[in-house]
Amino acid sequence: MNDQRTAVDYEQFIPRETGFIFKFIKKDNQFIHTFIEGKLIEKVGLCPGTVTGKSLCEFLPPDQAKRKEFFYEKAWNGEQVNYEGSFGGVHYLAILNPIIQNRQTIEVIGTAIDITGEKNREKQAQQMEKLSVVGELAAGIAHEIRNPLTSLKGFAKIVKESVTDEKLIPYLDIMLDEMDRINQIVNEFMFIAKPNENVRFQYTNVNKLLSDCIQFMGPQANLKSIEIEFESEAQISLYCDRNQIKQVLINILQNAIEATEDNGHFIRVSLEEMNADSVMVTITDKGCGISESRFSRLFEPFYSTKEKGTGLGLLTCKRIIDLHQGSIDIESQHGEGTTIRIVLPRQINAKQLLIAE
Ligand SMILES: Nc1ncnc2c1ncn2[C@@H]1O[C@H](COP(=O)(O)OP(=O)(O)O)[C@@H](O)[C@H]1O
Numbered sequence: 445m446n447d448q449r450t451a452v453d454y455e456q457f458i459p460r461e462t463g464f465i466f467k468f469i470k471k472d473n474q475f476i477h478t479f480i481e482g483k484l485i486e487k488v489g490l491c492p493g494t495v496t497g498k499s500l501c502e503f504l505p506p507d508q509a510k511r512k513e514f515f516y517e518k519a520w521n522g523e524q525v526n527y528e529g530s531f532g533g534v535h536y537l538a539i540l541n542p543i544i545q546n547r548q549t550i551e552v553i554g555t556a557i558d559i560t561g562e563k564n565r566e567k568q569a570q571q572m573e574k575l576s577v578v579g580e581l582a583a584g585i586a587h588e589i590r591n592p593l594t595s596l597k598g599f600a601k602i603v604k605e606s607v608t609d610e611k612l613i614p615y616l617d618i619m620l621d622e623m624d625r626i627n628q629i630v631n632e633f634m635f636i637a638k639p640n641e642n643v644r645f646q647y648t649n650v651n652k653l654l655s656d657c658i659q660f661m662g663p664q665a666n667l668k669s670i671e672i673e674f675e676s677e678a679q680i681s682l683y684c685d686r687n688q689i690k691q692v693l694i695n696i697l698q699n700a701i702e703a704t705e706d707n708g709h710f711i712r713v714s715l716e717e718m719n720a721d722s723v724m725v726t727i728t729d730k731g732c733g734i735s736e737s738r739f740s741r742l743f744e745p746f747y748s749t750k751e752k753g754t755g756l757g758l759l760t761c762k763r764i765i766d767l768h769q770g771s772i773d774i775e776s777q778h779g780e781g782t783t784i785r786i787v788l789p790r791q792i793n794a795k796q797l798l799i800a801e
């Protein structure tokens with residue numbers, strides 16, 4: 445085959461920015477790569493020099509090399525083979541096309557394209573589906589749970605006040621705490637299922653709102669000798685739903701407090717004007733941080749590393765921030781701490797308000 449011609453063909457057939465193309469042959473019972481090109485190679489942490497002239501096991505971990513050898517063998521036997529793989533955090537789809545002359549495979553041309561974005565979207569859609577099923581179910585039974593829970597709570601309080609046997613008081617306290625917890629879970633479920641319900645947008649002084657949240661979380665932070673510091677350059681006003689933005693702050697501060705050891709560390713909250721259109725709230729803790737493997741699961745419903753966690757806190761935050769047309773970004777170093785940045789627009793567009801009101 446004329447190499448120059450094939451090179452021109454590759455240009456048309458591969459999106460260079462998001463993929464790569466490679467060729468291999470079988471020699472002495474080994475698959476040897478003869479060519480590789482495309483931007484994605486660097487993104488997965490390889491370079492042409494580490495691949496060309498090499499067999500799979502020379503640049504891939506043994507389990508990956510073995511899996512690919514299986515597909516390579518199939519292609520060498522004359523089949524067109526498609527497979528998905530992931531390497532260096534990139535998901536890709538590869539297609540192997542055998543080039544056959546006189547009924548003999550002379551080489552195989554492979555193309556790989558980056559499908560990381562599609563994979564993530566697919567995963568997100570699955571999560572949303574999981575959530576909407578759970579949400580519907582929760583919304584359906586929430587009333588049934590709430591009403592008896594209200595009477596249980598009311599009567600437990602009355603019993604606690606009139607009980608004469610002191611020994612019973614701790615049990616009643618536990619009962620009341622557990623009922624609060626059930627209430628919280630039901631409310632979180634309900635909210636995630638229908639975040640747009642009862643939304644009330646109004647101009648709000650964010651400085652005051654943040655100070656209120658910090659004050660509210662103060663006692664919990666004090667228990668671990670943690671101080672929450674607040675700094676802001678200016679008085680900032682936002683068009684938002686106060687209760688929802690409060691909920692975001694409380695969830696994030698709660699996580700920050702839970703992640704921090706009892707050692708008098710600070711949690712810092714800052715509020716700044718990013719530009720004329722948006723403001724940024726940053727919450728920094730020096731807690732346990734989040735490892736890479738956990739990072740991608742943070743917004744998954746029910747994903748929690750805590751014994752008593754619901755795994756709904758961050759997802760609730762994300763839902764609220766989406767509703768406010770803002771963004772949330774998490775940066776974390778395992779063992780060092782976590783920084784969460786929330787950007788919110790000062791105004792939100794009319795279409796969104798229509799849904800919200
Ligand atoms: N500031 C933080 N530092 C360390 N880990 C965190 C932090 N915030 C969230 N996480 C991790 O994200 C998980 C999910 O948080 P969240 O959705 O609030 O659920 P929950 O707090 O109920 O576990 C937590 O269990 C924890 O592992």
Ligand SMILES: [Mg+2]
Nearest residue numbers: 695699757758
């Ligand atoms: Mg939480």
